[in-house]
Amino acid sequence: MTNRPDDREDVDLAVKTRPKTQRPPLYKVLLLNDDFTPMEFVVHILERLFSMTHAQAIEIMLTVHRKGIAVVGVYSHEIAETKVAQVMELARRQQHPLQCTMEKE
Numbered sequence: 001m002t003n004r005p006d007d008r009e010d011v012d013l014a015v016k017t018r019p020k021t022q023r024p025p026l027y028k029v030l031l032l033n034d035d036f037t038p039m040e041f042v043v044h045i046l047e048r049l050f051s052m053t054h055a056q057a058i059e060i061m062l063t064v065h066r067k068g069i070a071v072v073g074v075y076s077h078e079i080a081e082t083k084v085a086q087v088m089e090l091a092r093r094q095q096h097p098l099q100c101t102m103e104k105e
C-alpha cells in the first residue's frame, strides 16, 4: 500500500500552537492577629486600604481574630508591597502591633 493516510507527508497535524502569554505572579496580602490592636482600627484599615464595605471589614477582622490570619486581598507584586507598607505605617503611627505580610499565590 502506498497511499494510506499515515504514509503521506502532507497530513495536517491537529496540533494548535498556543502563544505563551506570561501572566505576572499574584501575591496574597495577609493580616495577622494580635492581642492589642483594637478591632475598630483593623476594620478601618480594611475599609480604607482594601475597599471593603463595613460589613465585609467586620467579617474579615473577626476571621483574623478567631483564626489568627486571613487573606485580605490578592494583587500584583508592586501593589501588594504598597498595601503591606501602608498597613504597617498606619499601625506604627498609632503604635499598634498589627502585622501584615505578603506571600506568592
Ligand code: TYC
Pocket: 031, 032, 033, 034, 035, 036, 037, 038, 039, 042, 061, 062, 064, 065, 098
Ligand atoms: N485580636 C484583636 C483584639 O481582640 C483584634 C484584631 C483583629 C487584631 C485582627 C489584629 O489583624 C487583627 N483586640
